[in-house]
Amino acid sequence: MSDKKKELKPNTYKFDTLSLHAGYQPHKNAGSRQVPIYQTTSYLFDDVDHAAALFNLERGGHIYSRISNPTVGVLEERVASLEGGTAALATSSGMSAIFLTIMTLCEAGDHLVVSSQLYGGTVNLFRLTLPKFGIQCTFVKPRDTEGFKKAIQKNTKGIFGELVGNPGNEIMNMPEIAKIAHDAGIPLMVDATYQTPYLCKPFEHGADIVIHSLTKWMAGHGSSMAGILVEGGKFDWMQNDKFPTMTKPYEGYHGLSFAEEFGPTAFTMKARAEGMRDFGPCLSPQNAWNVLQGIETLSVRMKKHCSNAEEMVKYLSNHESVAWVSHPSVPDHPDHELAKKLLPNGRGSMIAFGIKGGKDAGVAFINNVKLASHLANVGDTRTLVIHPASGTHSQMDEATLKFAGLSHDMIRLSVGIEDIDDIKNDFEIGFRAARKPRLVSNQ
Amino acid sequence: MKFKVNNNEVFASTGGRPFDKKKPLIIFVHGSGLTHMTWVLQTRYFAFHGYNALAVDLPGHGLSSGESLKSIEEMADWVNDVIDAVGHKEASLVGHSQGCLVTVECTSRYPEKIKTLSLMGGAGAIPMNPELLSLAENNDPKAVDLMMDWAHGPAGHFGGHPVPGLYHINTGTMLAKSRTIQNTLGVDFRACDNYKNGFDAAKKIKCPTLSILATDDKMCPVKEGKKLASLIDGSQVDIIDNCGHMMLLEEADRVLTVLKKFITTNYPPLSS
Numbered sequence: 050m051s052d053k054k055k056e057l058k059p060n061t062y063k064f065d066t067l068s069l070h071a072g073y074q075p076h077k078n079a080g081s082r083q084v085p086i087y088q089t090t091s092y093l094f095d096d097v098d099h100a101a102a103l104f105n106l107e108r109g110g111h112i113y114s115r116i117s118n119p120t121v122g123v124l125e126e127r128v129a130s131l132e133g134g135t136a137a138l139a140t141s142s143g144m145s146a147i148f149l150t151i152m153t154l155c156e157a158g159d160h161l162v163v164s165s166q167l168y169g170g171t172v173n174l175f176r177l178t179l180p181k182f183g184i185q186c187t188f189v190k191p192r193d194t195e196g197f198k199k200a201i202q203k204n205t206k207g208i209f210g211e212l213v214g215n216p217g218n219e220i221m222n223m224p225e226i227a228k229i230a231h232d233a234g235i236p237l238m239v240d241a242t243y244q245t246p247y248l249c250k251p252f253e254h255g256a257d258i259v260i261h262s263l264t265k266w267m268a269g270h271g272s273s274m275a276g277i278l279v280e281g282g283k284f285d286w287m288q289n290d291k292f293p294t295m296t297k298p299y300e301g302y303h304g305l306s307f308a309e310e311f312g313p314t315a316f317t318m319k320a321r322a323e324g325m326r327d328f329g330p331c332l333s334p335q336n337a338w339n340v341l342q343g344i345e346t347l348s349v350r351m352k353k354h355c356s357n358a359e360e361m362v363k364y365l366s367n368h369e370s371v372a373w374v375s376h377p378s379v380p381d382h383p384d385h386e387l388a389k390k391l392l393p394n395g396r397g398s399m400i401a402f403g404i405k406g407g408k409d410a411g412v413a414f415i416n417n418v419k420l421a422s423h424l425a426n427v428g429d430t431r432t433l434v435i436h437p438a439s440g441t442h443s444q445m446d447e448a449t450l451k452f453a454g455l456s457h458d459m460i461r462l463s464v465g466i467e468d469i470d471d472i473k474n475d476f477e478i479g480f481r482a483a484r485k486p487r488l489v490s491n492q
Numbered sequence: 493m494k495f496k497v498n499n500n501e502v503f504a505s506t507g508g509r510p511f512d513k514k515k516p517l518i519i520f521v522h523g524s525g526l527t528h529m530t531w532v533l534q535t536r537y538f539a540f541h542g543y544n545a546l547a548v549d550l551p552g553h554g555l556s557s558g559e560s561l562k563s564i565e566e567m568a569d570w571v572n573d574v575i576d577a578v579g580h581k582e583a584s585l586v587g588h589s590q591g592c593l594v595t596v597e598c599t600s601r602y603p604e605k606i607k608t609l610s611l612m613g614g615a616g617a618i619p620m621n622p623e624l625l626s627l628a629e630n631n632d633p634k635a636v637d638l639m640m641d642w643a644h645g646p647a648g649h650f651g652g653h654p655v656p657g658l659y660h661i662n663t664g665t666m667l668a669k670s671r672t673i674q675n676t677l678g679v680d681f682r683a684c685d686n687y688k689n690g691f692d693a694a695k696k697i698k699c700p701t702l703s704i705l706a707t708d709d710k711m712c713p714v715k716e717g718k719k720l721a722s723l724i725d726g727s728q729v730d731i732i733d734n735c736g737h738m739m740l741l742e743e744a745d746r747v748l749t750v751l752k753k754f755i756t757t758n759y760p761p762l763s764s
């Protein structure tokens with residue numbers, strides 16, 4: 050055995066190592082072990098030739114922190130490396146990452162096919178704001194794979210969805226929907242905020258652009274707003290005439306053809322050169338640094354998030370005050386098998402459950418828990434709860450609420466990494482309070 | 493731009509400026525399994541400073557049609573055909589890795605046409621690891637993963653791309669996987685492995701020559717690059733610390749600075 054020739058194996062760094070090191074070279078930064086915070090707006094040019102070269106994208110480098118910043122750049126490379134992407138562009142929030150993605154891809158007169166189960170802010174963007182820019186969207190339920198195909202029109206420029214819909218936990222069949230997109234010559238964009246690359250790398254399942262609100266699990270600490278778009282590098286922009294601003298000499302950037310010059314990084318290059326220049330939702334270096342601190346422990350945290358979530362699923366499923374529990378780990382969840390395939394490292398820490406007693410019970414529960422925080426966020430290391438019908442989705446009318454997969458008794462739980470017994474004890478307090486109004490009204 | 497060589501359509505990036513017959517020509521030749529995009533941080537500069545910078549996709553690679561050429565000698569003749577096809581009488585050549593074998597061979601065959609030669613990560617011969625060669629010929633994506641591992645120095649493995657937001661290893665991987673691996677990398681590796689004429693060809697080269705080598709280059713180590721350079725009369729050598737085989741991206745700025753000085757001195761641009 051010992052004389053058997055050693056098999057060649059690539060020794061590129063793996064996930065946990067990349068979480069700590071990718072995108073940063075200490076020897077180019079005064080040996081500083083931690084990533085320095087480049088708290089600056091602008092960068093010296095060597096001479097006029099150097100200045101012109103930077104503006105013409107002849108050389109790499111920084112000009113002005115709205116376009117790029119060295120600290121933010123480390124974050125971008127780090128997330129690109131973790132996702133298996135070619136390039137990334139960080140933004141001031143998850144919403145600006147989504148907006149910038151769409152604005153880089155589309156122009157007035159274009160159309161998108163969009164999953165109907167999305168974060169409430171994203172629904173508003175697609176339903177009400179993008180039409181103001183002449184971009185129309187058709188919404189399709191995430192499980193209706195065929196529906197995505199049927200909704201594609203001549204002017205459709207992409208498909209957008211969240212892998213696990215929020216907050217109904219419906220999973221879109223990403224490999225199938227990617228195939229539908231690619232057969233139509235358009236890219237699939239996936240908001241993978243809830244998964245992080247630890248749970249799922251959408252590029253491995255056919256996605257072309259991945260978006261994160263880094264505000265959530267990626268950072269974990271709940272201290273900083275941030276977003277990012279990541280490019281897979283596989284999509285061939287030149288296969289058809291649908292994306293002239295990517296493939297033809299583009300007036301918007303000195304006659305540059307992004308696809309010809311930058312190939313697998315063309316989308317990010319355009320999003321930065323045009324989008325950051327014209328819209329400007331740049332991430333502050335301090336916030337980029339804060340997010341980097343979180344990413345260092347991403348896999349350790351995600352393991353605990355997922356194990357705590359599975360414990361909570363068991364606890365809630367057996368609880369007398371709970372009418373139903375939705376989480377992809379529940380065997381009778383309609384997407385249980387698909388979740389196993391797409392989320393092999395854990396099914397995430399978002400749980401939705403119905404509280405017996407409907408809306409009043411929900412309100413009582415939320416108002417009485419002490420450890421779980423009632424707030425409009427998800428993916429904090431601390432446990433968070435909200436009642437969507439009266440919180441995040443409160444601007445929606447009854448019909449839209451139903452279409453988004455919501456109900457009045459639904460509580461959305463983002464399981465933190467506290468001691469599991471403390472979370473359960475806290476929920477007991479909430480459930481006790483929730484049972485009271487029901488007892489009263491039943492008499 | 494697109495043009496025809498031997499009835500096949502060839503794609504070459506012109507670095508963001510239209511091709512202009514009056515300007516001197518520099519042809520950039522990529523390495524095994526790669527494309528014109530590896531040169532983006534050199535070509536755009538020359539294109540904006542008085543040259544036609546033509547980063548070609550070899551036949552069957554990137555955006556060029558046709559089948560991959562099977563030997564370094566054929567590729568060398570093809571580069572000469574490119575000069576004719578774009579209507580020029582002479583050119584400067586820049587090669588990376590396999591592109592060095594090609595440009596060395598081309599310069600030795602057409603000495604009257606080639607005005608300067610710049611070699612990055614070059615060697616007189618590039619014998620392939622048999623297992624890597626077999627993986628590439630069998631269309632195994634592991635061949636690309638191994639190449640990306642060996643092609644980047646320890647620093648490049650961490651990232652630190654000169655263009656903000658780009659990640660070296662994944663970008664290189666996507667370039668090398670953009671066409672069928674066995675038809676690009678597989679054919680190229682075999683051509684490198686078969687090529688034995690590098691040292692003899694080098695001895696015939698008389699034009700100004702520059703070699704840029706990198707201390708952490710595992711694919712064409714400094715020692716091999718120096719051996720090649722020592723056979724070329726008066727050739728200059730520049731060695732980059734802390735850098736691997738992908739120096740044209742890993743240390744793009746340094747490479748451009750050295751290349752700019754060498755080419756503008758020995759093959760001046762059309763002054764504007």
Ligand SMILES: Cc1ncc(COP(=O)(O)O)c(C=O)c1O
Binds near residue numbers: 264426427
């Ligand atoms: C799935 C998802 N995408 C995007 C966003 C928007 O991100 P941000 O709040 O960072 O703008 C959120 C916010 O809750 C979200 O949950």
